[in-house]
Structure formats: C-alpha cells, structure tokens
Amino acid sequence: xxxxxxxxxxxxxxxxxxxxxxxxxxxxxxxxxxxxxxxxxxxxxxxxxxxxxxxxxxxxxxxxxxxxxxxxxxxxxxxxxxxxxxxxxxxxxxxxxxxxxxxxxxxxxxxxxxxxxxxxxxxxxxxxxxxxxxxxxxxxxxxxxxxxxxxxxxxxxxxxxxxxxxxxxxxxxxxxxxxxxxxxxxxxxxxxxxxxxxxxxxxxxxxxxxxxxxxxxxxxxxxxxxxxxxxxxxxxxxxxxxxxxxxxxxxxxxxxxxxxxxxxxxxxxxxxxxxxxxxxxxxxxxxxxxxxx
Numbered sequence: 001x002x003x004x005x006x007x008x009x010x011x012x013x014x015x016x017x018x019x020x021x022x023x024x025x026x027x028x029x030x031x032x033x034x035x036x037x038x039x040x041x042x043x044x045x046x047x048x049x050x051x052x053x054x055x056x057x058x059x060x061x062x063x064x065x066x067x068x069x070x071x072x073x074x075x076x077x078x079x080x081x082x083x084x085x086x087x088x089x090x091x092x093x094x095x096x097x098x099x100x101x102x103x104x105x106x107x108x109x110x111x112x113x114x115x116x117x118x119x120x121x122x123x124x125x126x127x128x129x130x131x132x133x134x135x136x137x138x139x140x141x142x143x144x145x146x147x148x149x150x151x152x153x154x155x156x157x158x159x160x161x162x163x164x165x166x167x168x169x170x171x172x173x174x175x176x177x178x179x180x181x182x183x184x185x186x187x188x189x190x191x192x193x194x195x196x197x198x199x200x201x202x203x204x205x206x207x208x209x210x211x212x213x214x215x216x217x218x219x220x221x222x223x224x225x226x227x228x229x230x231x232x233x234x235x236x237x238x239x240x241x242x243x244x245x246x247x248x249x250x251x252x253x254x255x256x257x258x259x260x261x262x263x264x265x266x267x268x269x270x271x272x273x274x275x276x277x278x279x280x281x282x283x284x285x286x287x288x289x290x291x292x293x
Contacts, residue, residue, distance in 0.1 A: 199268030216280030232288030
C-alpha cells in the first residue's frame with residue numbers, strides 16, 4: 001500500500017508539471033502578440049513537446065519499475081533466481097544496439113589478416129551508428145525538399161535580405177517624423193547631456209577601434225589635440241563623419257546614422273579637445289584655432 005501511495009504521489013506531481021507546461025499555451029499566444037517571432041515560438045513549442053514527452057517517458061519507466069516489484073513479490077524463490085540470472089532489459093538493448101559478440105564467438109568472425117601479430121575481426125558497424133547515418137540521410141532529403149525543391153522556407157541569404165529590408169523599413173519609419181533644422185554647413189555642437197552621452201556611446205562602440213576610447217588615436221589620428229587633417233571645426237568634423245575620408249579607413253556614416261546622431265558624435269568629439277590622454281599619438285595635420293574662424 002505504501003508503494004501504491006508513493007506511486008500516486010509521484011504520478012500526481014508529474015501530471016501537475018505536465019499541465020503547467022501545457023498551460024503555457026496562453027502565455028505563448030500573448031507572447032506572439034507582443035512581438036516574438038514565429039520562429040522563436042516554434043522553438044518554444046518543440047521544447048515544450050520534448051519536455052512533456054520526457055515526463056511521460058519517466059512516468060512509464062516508473063510504472064514499469066513498480067510492476068517489476070509486484071511481479072518479484074509474487075515469484076517463488078526458484079523463479080526469482082532464474083529471473084535475476086537473465087540479462088536485464090538494458091543489457092539486451094545495449095547488446096542489440098552495438099551488435100556485440102561474446103569473446104567465445106570471436107573466432108567465428110576472425111579474419112585471416114595478420115599484421116605483426118595483430119589480428120582483425122569482421123565486425124559489423126554498430127546498429128546505433130547505422131541508425132544515426134540513416135537519420136542524417138532522411139534529414140538531408142527533408143532539408144533538400146523544404147529549402148530547395150518546394151522552397152517553403154527561406155535560405156540564409158534570403159533571410160538576411162529580409163532582415164535588412166525590415167531594418168531599413170524600421171529606420172525609415174523612425175526617421176519619417178525627424179525634424180532637422182541644420183545641414184553640414186550650419187550644424188552647431190550640442191551641449192545636451194543626453195545627446196552627448198548618445199554620441200559618446202557610439203564613439204566608444206564604433207570609433208574607438210581606430211581612435212581609442214579616449215580619442216588618443218590608434219590606427220586613426222589623435223582627436224584630443226589642436227592638429228587636424230580635415231579641419232577641426234564642428235562643421236568639418238560633421239562632414240568627416242557624414243562623408244568619410246577617401247583612401248582611408250574612415251568610412252561614410254551617412255547611410256547608417258541620421259543627422260542628429262552624427263551631430264551628437266561630432267559634438268562628443270569636440271569635448272575631447274585638450275583632454276591629453278596618456279599614450280596619445282603625436283600631432284598630425286594643421287593647427288586649428290577656433291578663434292581663427
């Protein structure tokens with residue numbers, strides 16, 4: 001009776017866990033409405049199905065163990081000894097999966113080859129290995145049909161193009177209502193702390209690769225002194241960020257940044273003037289004094 005009660009208790013716990021997992025369907029529906037992609041939801045669904053299947057398998061194994069316990073209690077001593085002398089179900093399965101031959105039967109599959117005393121057995125490939133090989137063949141056929149024959153799912157190149165198009169559309173929608181009251185000739189530096197922080201974040205993420213995070217210069221020139229190759233005014237720096245510099249590693253950011261972001265970056269670069277970080281590159285270019293404008 002104790003075993004039965006224990007079984008009921010554990011089975012109930014497993015069933016509750018299954019119901020809780022199945023109850024996540026409502027969450028999945030709400031998540032889909034909140035912007036989670038269908039591909040992500042597909043992975044979540046497969047994961048839940050796998051977990052539920054695993055729990056069901058554990059319940060089945062537990063039930064089998066209980067049945068074996070009950071059967072052993074009903075056996076006589078002679079039947080029990082005979083039963084325990086037989087190989088276990090797992091041992092039989094392991095032997096069938098590996099196609100193992102006992103040592104006593106290896107002479108039947110021994111080949112005539114002899115390499116310096118090393119002999120060879122005519123063993124077959126393990127069934128589990130051949131099974132996996134057949135699974136890969138089936139997977140390859142299914143993959144070929146889905147992606148190349150019926151074209152029901154996009155390839156990597158198509159997915160990349162779709163994501164780029166979606167990103168461009170998002171950028172266009174975000175910039176549709178953007179109001180810019182300056183151009184590269186009339187731009188002025190911002191002093192807003194939030195906008196300067198935005199420029200600093202972009203600089204440290206993208207520009208620091210060539211100019212170092214402190215602006216002292218690395219592959220690119222030092223941005224903290226008064227010497228500039230392409231002019232040191234706010235307008236000059238904005239133009240360099242916007243148009244790039246031909247024949248150098250300085251690319252044009254016009255296609256990736258809106259005018260406000262480029263102004264924020266240029267304004268942050270202006271704040272680096274006179275910081276003189278340690279290890280900065282020597283002056284390069286012409287001296288620029290703001291009062292000479």
